[in-house]
Amino acid sequence: MKLSYNRTKIVATMGPASAKKEVLLAMIKAGVNVCRLNFSHGKAEDHQKTIDTIREINAQYKVNIGILADLQGPKIRIGLVKDGGIHLVNGKHIDITTKECIGDDNQIYITYTTFPQDVQAGETILLDDGKLQLKVIETNRKDTVKCEVLHGGILTSRKGVNLPNTKVSIPSLTEEDLVNLQFALQNDVEWIGLSFVRTGEDIVDLKRIISQSGKPSKIIAKVEKPEAIDNIDAIIAATDGVMVARGDLGVEMPLEVVPMLQKMIVRKCRAASKPVIVATQMLESMITTPRPTRAEVNDVANSVLDGADAVMLSGETSVGEFPLIVIETMAKIVRNVEESGYPFNAAKEAGAVSVSNYLSNAVCESAVYLAGHTNAAGIVSMTVSGYTAFEISSYRPKASTYIFTSNKTLLNALSLVWGVRAFYYDQLESTDKTITDVNEMLKQENLVEAGEVLINTAAIPIEKQGKTNMLKVTVVE
Template identity: 55%
Template sequence: MIKTYNKTKIIATVGPACSDYEVLLELIKEGVNVFRLNFSHGKHEEHLETINNVRKINRAYKLNVGILADLQGPKIRIGEVENDAVYLEENKIIEVVSKKQISTEDRIYVSYENLAKDVKPGERLLIDDGKIIIEVTETNRVDLVLAKVIYGGVITANKGVNMPETTISVPSLTPKDLVDLDFALKHKANWIALSFVRKASDVQEVKQKADNPNAVKVIAKIEKPEAIKNIDEIIDAADGIMVARGDLGVEVPIDRMPMIQKDIVKKCIQKNKPVIIATQIMDSMINNPMPTRAEVSDVANAIIDGADALMLSGETSVGKYPVKVIRTMVSIMKQVELEPAIYNKQLTADENSPTFLSDAVCFNACMISESLGGKAIIGHTRSGYTAFMLSSYRPKAKIFIFTDNEALLNILSLCWGVQAFYYDKFVSTDGTISDVIQILKNASLVKKDDVIINTGSMPLEAQGRTNMLKVTKVD
């Protein structure tokens, strides 16, 4: 039913262009692994319909397509504007207030209560992705800021405001986020993406609200300069990372973006955490049937760097060609994944880690597979840890994960190279190995004489950490 299995995964945002059951099914057939619900848009009823449709497809076709719930976060915006548009004149001094009102050419409302308290003279506010820039000249630290227009132009209602030089005091979880998070947890979303993360405690707050860490995982979206400063602790705290290049590209100097992206991907691979690249992946295909050459190169470079997944936003949610976008992405992935350079990251286990022994088994399984020309590496897990470890090495062999944790099947749909299967017959080590190989053989995923690297835990009934490695040749 699925036309191809790429090692790099595709996340597609759901919106008016693809919310129908038939279109969702077509996108899955073309290669979508995870659907993103963007809680900046849409009602809960619409999101629930998407969740139900994806689960209906999963049941009907025995698939494990995941659901990612993306919380809006404390997005700062201007409000309504006079006559639908006002012109801010360059070098003019204007007032900026946090009390809700209609914005004019002399006074702009910004939806951030602590604006006057947090900003300092000399700090810049960027409106509409940096198209308009104003600089703070004075603040009364209560309710009024004076600012000089550095780059002027026309502003329209509800445009975003970025404050890259200001340490903002607003929490990462807004009241709206808490309602949306409860909805996502109630309806068993597989991944929760937290916007505008600044520090590890932001992630830990969300994790505390999720009862079962084996049933839902948390992604930290990197969009703020503070997050770059705290990136190591954020990666440690989160289950996965998203390089959200939209707001991040406004908040940091744009010439730093390529190396920031590469550095975060490298750190995530080293720490065995899935990493997603997002924003303007195939932006031109919102309106055009073909991507630009630059977009093709951007996608290829993200794959070469080792991203677990690439996320499409407007391309699938509101674009004219949602199915063609996925088909184009898959064709690029298939071509790039022929290149040896993307495989075998040569990771080593940290001797000081409490999971050193199981990490060493996983990494050595990948190295043995490489040296023997192994066709598949098999892992067994309940928490997903073994899958994350094997995936992070980026082996050329296929990764097949077996688990009795049903929620994990859809969670792993986001991880590089992983295909997951439900299995709950753990009786003996040899019996289980023989059984799962037969399952893969019946599905035509392995064939006679293929070399398989098996990993697992002994004794089986203890369900402990991975401590066993066995090489098998398929009969």
């Protein structure tokens, strides 16, 4: 199957709009690299069907579409309210209670049991993505918090609650998350998204559970809280990848700081060789119209210019009316920026130097340097852990990056990483034979042609599958 190919990858959220196999297949052909399962919505059986469809497409069409299982995290919501919603009027008082009830003009139920203990007078409560704003007047520290309506409007059932000034005591992994995590791990999902990450410890806790299950799933830390920004270096160090989740981030923090935070996070992730996804409202208007706004087109283009590994779609592909047109549009924007010679390989900032990987990092950096100076068509690497792929990609080389691995989970996981195309290869007789084999495979796939230069990296002796320690410049025969 001939895929359209971007260096910046596209993540699409699955849902009723993209559930049919033929729709998903068309979306993949148009440029989807990773499918996101949003565990805030949908039943386990729906997610199971989606996973089965993706795996079927991978096997049938020899593609490596990755799966990102996005856990809801400690998302706070209000409970059910009376039919037609409640009209919150500016200046009026309303109680928020932890006792379950149907919300009315006097009180609303919140799903966060220790809310009255954690909140202080004067703190802000935002409802429905910040559209409604309340201020805490007093709390009885047991089950009721009295609030004043600052910005009113209609409030309907199950809307999200953001508490930008409150130290929330809910654990990062809720009971429901743990159930969904087991489901994702049983299905060998390549990436797990952790919502509302606050500290590096949150990631460490999740890693512990994943390694106890003996699964190789990698973690995406979703940055959407002020505490995550305060602890950003520790979070990037602990995680495998990051998502700039601009929806909740823009509610929890002042909207105007989000664009510079996005740039800062992307820069730090590149320095640490960790993939970074930019997400939320990228082509939001395309949920209901087949054409994006000019501002949205600019936003996608600027995220590519910032150096993101991937750009993500949410409602546009899960419940929108035009899932395929959305992907085609996004792929066009990405490709246009990439083909117009933008400085995607702007110098990478120096990251923290790790003694254990110092040598292989130097080899990867040299491979990128050499590729630039020999005008190479590709950098071709062998990896089992994927480390080399993440490292080479972080330099955003001009040459294509071709990764060969015998690790099947890694094949799909690398579909998230900038510029990487991964292939399955499991012969480890000798380094020379391997290099000849993989270069020949690229030639058969019409990805390189005779006379072109390739930079090969490998670990010698190859059968030990150790760290990358060798570079070879090859001219394709």
